[in-house]
Amino acid sequence: MADERFSTVPLSLCNTMKQSLSIKIEGLVQGVGFRPFVWKLATSLSLAGCVQNNPDGVHIRLEGDTNRIKQFLDLLQTNPPPLAKIISIQTETAELQNMQDFQIQHSETAGDFSTHIMPDMSLCADCRSELLNPADRRYHYPFINCTNCGPRFSIIQNLPYDRAATSMSVFDMCAECAAEYNNPADRRYHAQPVACPACGPRIIPMLPDGTAIERPWRVVWQDALEQGRIVAIKGIGGFHLACNALDETAAHLLRTRKQRESKPFAIMTPDLDWVRSVCRLAAEEEKLLTSRERPIVILKVKNDFPALKYIAPGLDTLGIMIPYSPLHELLVAFTDTPLVMTSANYSSEPMIHTNQDALCKLQDLADVFLMHNRDIVNRCDDSVCISTNNHFFVTRPGRGIAPFSINCKNAQEAVAFGADLKNTFAVVHHDRVSISQYIGDLEHPGTQNILMTNVNRHLDFFKIKPQVVIHDLHPDYFSTRLATRFARDKNVPAIAVQHHHAHLAAGHAEYGLAGKAIGFALDGTGYGTDGTIWGGEIMVFDRQQFRRELHLKPVCLPGGDMAVKHPQRMLIAYLHQAGLFAAAKDFLAFSPDCDGILQMITLGVNCPLTSSTGRLFDAVSCLLGICNVQTYDGEAAMRLEAAASPHEIETLPYTINEKTIDCSLMFAHLLQHMQHEVPADVLAGRFHNMLADIIFDCAERLTKKHGSLPLVFAGGVFQNRLLVEKILTHKKAADHKLFFCSYPNDSGIALGQAFVGISNVKSDE
Ligand SMILES: [Zn+2]
Ligand SMILES: [Zn+2]
Numbered sequence: 001m002a003d004e005r006f007s008t009v010p011l012s013l014c015n016t017m018k019q020s021l022s023i024k025i026e027g028l029v030q031g032v033g034f035r036p037f038v039w040k041l042a043t044s045l046s047l048a049g050c051v052q053n054n055p056d057g058v059h060i061r062l063e064g065d066t067n068r069i070k071q072f073l074d075l076l077q078t079n080p081p082p083l084a085k086i087i088s089i090q091t092e093t094a095e096l097q098n099m100q101d102f103q104i105q106h107s108e109t110a111g112d113f114s115t116h117i118m119p120d121m122s123l124c125a126d127c128r129s130e131l132l133n134p135a136d137r138r139y140h141y142p143f144i145n146c147t148n149c150g151p152r153f154s155i156i157q158n159l160p161y162d163r164a165a166t167s168m169s170v171f172d173m174c175a176e177c178a179a180e181y182n183n184p185a186d187r188r189y190h191a192q193p194v195a196c197p198a199c200g201p202r203i204i205p206m207l208p209d210g211t212a213i214e215r216p217w218r219v220v221w222q223d224a225l226e227q228g229r230i231v232a233i234k235g236i237g238g239f240h241l242a243c244n245a246l247d248e249t250a251a252h253l254l255r256t257r258k259q260r261e262s263k264p265f266a267i268m269t270p271d272l273d274w275v276r277s278v279c280r281l282a283a284e285e286e287k288l289l290t291s292r293e294r295p296i297v298i299l300k301v302k303n304d305f306p307a308l309k310y311i312a313p314g315l316d317t318l319g320i321m322i323p324y325s326p327l328h329e330l331l332v333a334f335t336d337t338p339l340v341m342t343s344a345n346y347s348s349e350p351m352i353h354t355n356q357d358a359l360c361k362l363q364d365l366a367d368v369f370l371m372h373n374r375d376i377v378n379r380c381d382d383s384v385c386i387s388t389n390n391h392f393f394v395t396r397p398g399r400g401i402a403p404f405s406i407n408c409k410n411a412q413e414a415v416a417f418g419a420d421l422k423n424t425f426a427v428v429h430h431d432r433v434s435i436s437q438y439i440g441d442l443e444h445p446g447t448q449n450i451l452m453t454n455v456n457r458h459l460d461f462f463k464i465k466p467q468v469v470i471h472d473l474h475p476d477y478f479s480t481r482l483a484t485r486f487a488r489d490k491n492v493p494a495i496a497v498q499h500h501h502a503h504l505a506a507g508h509a510e511y512g513l514a515g516k517a518i519g520f521a522l523d524g525t526g527y528g529t530d531g532t533i534w535g536g537e538i539m540v541f542d543r544q545q546f547r548r549e550l551h552l553k554p555v556c557l558p559g560g561d562m563a564v565k566h567p568q569r570m571l572i573a574y575l576h577q578a579g580l581f582a583a584a585k586d587f588l589a590f591s592p593d594c595d596g597i598l599q600m601i602t603l604g605v606n607c608p609l610t611s612s613t614g615r616l617f618d619a620v621s622c623l624l625g626i627c628n629v630q631t632y633d634g635e636a637a638m639r640l641e642a643a644a645s646p647h648e649i650e651t652l653p654y655t656i657n658e659k660t661i662d663c664s665l666m667f668a669h670l671l672q673h674m675q676h677e678v679p680a681d682v683l684a685g686r687f688h689n690m691l692a693d694i695i696f697d698c699a700e701r702l703t704k705k706h707g708s709l710p711l712v713f714a715g716g717v718f719q720n721r722l723l724v725e726k727i728l729t730h731k732k733a734a735d736h737k738l739f740f741c742s743y744p745n746d747s748g749i750a751l752g753q754a755f756v757g758i759s760n761v762k763s764d765e
C-alpha cells in the first residue's frame with residue numbers, strides 16, 4: 001500500500017526549488033480533524049496553499065520549497081491524526097500561483113458529502129485528563145469531546161458530517177466553545193459535538209415514573225449502587241442496565257427482571273488488576289481491550305467470584321470492556337467497583353435508545369434512570385470481540401467499529417440485506433462495501449423496522465440508488481422478504497446468495513484473495529441449494545460461485561426449531577442414524593418423550609434434514625451431559641467448548657464416504673468411553689481434536705483434486721476459540737495458508753452477499 005502511494009509523487013519534484021502540487025487524499029479523512037492537521041503541518045513548514053473537503057476526499061494545494069513539500073508528504077503519512085485512515089494519496093504538479101498563506105476552505109457545495117461515516121470514538125487521553133482535572137472548565141463533564149474522540153455515527157442525521165446535521169444541532173455553542181470550534185490551532189477545531197457544562201447536553205436522573213430527581217446525578221448513582229439497585233443508563237449508542245458486579249443479590253435481581261435465563265452479561269471496569277485476578281488476560285487481549293474501539297472482549301475466567309453465576313452462568317468466559325465515553329469514565333470513577341453493563345431490552349428485542357421508550361419499556365426493569373438530553377440517532381450496541389493466537393474475531397460489529405468498509409472494484413450501487421440472525425446489512429458504493437452496525441435478530445418485528453429504517457438512512461447518507469438488491473437464498477427469511485419487496489418497489493433485480501457461500505466470500509473479500517479457495521463453512525443454520533439445512537459445508541469457491549465438495553452427513557432435525565432448543569432431539573437423531581439408539585437408551589437418562597421423538601424420526605414427520613455442525617455440537621454437548629436446553633443461540637456449543645480439556649491430545653474416529661463426513665463411529669466411541677467413565681472434559685477435548693482432523697483431512701483430499709488453494713474458515717462455529725487454536729496448532733497446519741474470517745457469525749453474511757452479488761452482476765455483462 002505504502003509503495004503505491006509514493007509512486008504517484010512526480011520525480012520532477014526532486015529537481016526544482018519551488019514547486020506547486022495538487023494532492024488528493026482518500027480514506028477516513030473527513031470529520032477526523034484532517035484539515036486542521038494539514039493546516040498546522042503546512043503552516044509549520046511555511047508552505048502556502050489550501051485544503052478542502054470534497055466528495056471524493058480531501059484536496060490539498062501546496063506551494064513552496066521542494067524539500068519541505070517532501071517533508072510534508074512524509075509527515076502526512078507517518079504521523080496523521082489519530083482517527084484518520086489514509087487509503088491513497090495522489091499527487092500532481094500544478095502551476096505556481098504564488099500563494100501567500102495556507103487556508104482551510106469550505107466544502108464545495110456540488111455533491112457535497114463524505115463517502116465515509118466514522119464510528120463513535122472512545123475518550124482520548126487529552127479529554128480524559130481534562131475530565132479529571134478540577135481546574136478545567138469541563139471537569140467531570142460527561143459529554144467532553146474533541147476532534148480526536150467522541151460520538152460520530154450515533155449522532156449523525158445526515159451527511160456531510162456537520163453539527164447542523166447531528167443531534168447536537170439543538171445546543172447553541174457558548175462563546176468559549178465557539179472560539180475553540182473556530183480556531184484551527186485548537187484541538188476542538190470543527191469538533192462537531194463540542195460542548196461544555198454551560199451550553200451542552202446534561203444528565204437528568206429520573207424515577208421510573210419519569211419524575212426528575214432533584215439531586216446531583218453522581219449522588220443518585222452512588223446511592224443506587226450501594227443499595228443494590230438496577231440503573232438504566234443512556235449511553236452513546238443506547239441504554240444499558242447496570243448494577244454492581246460484585247453484588248450477588250443485585251446481579252441475581254437483574255437476571256430475574258430481564259427474564260433472561262442464562263445469556264451472559266458484560267462487565268465494565270477500568271481496573272485491569274481486577275480483570276487479571278478473575279480472567280486470563282493475554283497481551284493481545286489487553287491490547288484489544290484498551291484499543292481505541294474499546295469493544296467487549298470475551299476473556300477466559302480463571303477465578304470464580306460470587307456474582308459470576310448470575311453474570312455468565314455455565315460459561316468459562318466473561319465479556320469485559322473498559323469505559324469508553326466520558327460518562328462511563330465517571331460512572332466507574334464514582335463507584336470504584338466493576339459494573340454489570342448489559343444492553344437494555346427484553347430478551348431478544350432491540351436495544352432501547354430513546355428516553356421515551358426507556359421510561360415506557362424499562363419501568364419494571366430499572367429502579368433509577370440516568371437520562372440525558374442528546375438524542376441517539378443511530379442506535380449501536382457495544383461491539384464484541386474475541387482474540388486468540390493473534391487472530392481477532394468480531395462477533396458483534398457495533399460501537400467503535402461499525403460502520404466500516406472494505407474496498408471493491410465495482411461500478412454498481414447495491415444493497416445486501418444480510419441474514420435473519422445477528423443481522424447487519426451492507427451497501428455498495430464508490431468502490432467500497434460499507435457494512436452496517438449490528439441490527440439484531442429479525443424475528444422481532446421491531447428489529448425488521450429498524451433494518452428498513454437503517455437501510456434507507458444509509459442509502460440516503462451516501463446518495464445511493466441501488467441497481468441490484470442481494471439477499472439470502474432462504475425463501476422464508478424475513479430479510480429475503482424485505483429485500484425482494486424493496487427490489488420490487490425500486491424495480492431492480494434481486495439476487496439470492498447461498499448462506500455459506502456468503503460466509504466464505506466474506507473471508508475471501510476481507511483478505512483480498514484472488515481466484516479459487518477451499519472454504520470451510522461450519523455453521524448453525526443456512527438454507528442449501530437442495531432445500532435442506534446446511535452448516536457443515538466444505539466448498540471450493542470464488543466470489544462468483546461455489547461447489548459443495550464435502551459435507552457432514554445429513555441427519556434429521558426432529559421438530560425443526562424445537563430440535564435447536566432441545567439438543568436431546570439432535571442426540572436421538574444422531575444415535576438413530578448410527579444405529580446406536582437402542583443400546584444408548586438403557587445407559588442414558590433420556591426424557592420420557594424420547595420414544596415420541598424417535599417415532600417422528602422413523603416416520604419422517606416434521607424432520608427436515610440438516611448437515612449443520614452446530615447441531616453436531618448440540619448432540620455431543622447433550623450426550624456428555626453438558627447442556628440439555630438451549631436458552632440462547634449457541635449455548636450448547638459454548639458450554640461444550642467451556643467444558644473441553646484444552647490439553648487433550650487424543651482424538652475420535654470418523655469416516656468420509658465420497659462426499660459425506662460421517663460421525664457415527666465417533667458416537668459409538670463416545671458411548672463406549674462414557675461407559676468406561678472417561679470424564680466429559682476429556683471427551684469434549686477429543687471432539688474438538690477430531691474436528692480439526694476432519695478439516696485437514698478434507699483439505700488434503702481437495703488439494704489433491706484442485707491443487708494448492710488457500711483455506712478459508714467462516715461460520716458461527718469459528719467463534720469457538722479452542723477449535724481455532726486446534727486448527728492453528730495442528731500438525732498439518734503448516735502445509736496450507738489459513739484465513740479465518742474476522743466476522744465468523746451471521747453478522748458477516750451481508751459483507752459476503754455484497755461481494756458475491758456484485759461479482760455476479762459484473763459477470764453477466
Ligand atoms: Zn478528545
Ligand atoms: Zn460551551
Ligand SMILES: [Zn+2]
Pocket residue numbers: 499503523524525526715716745746
Ligand atoms: Zn451462518
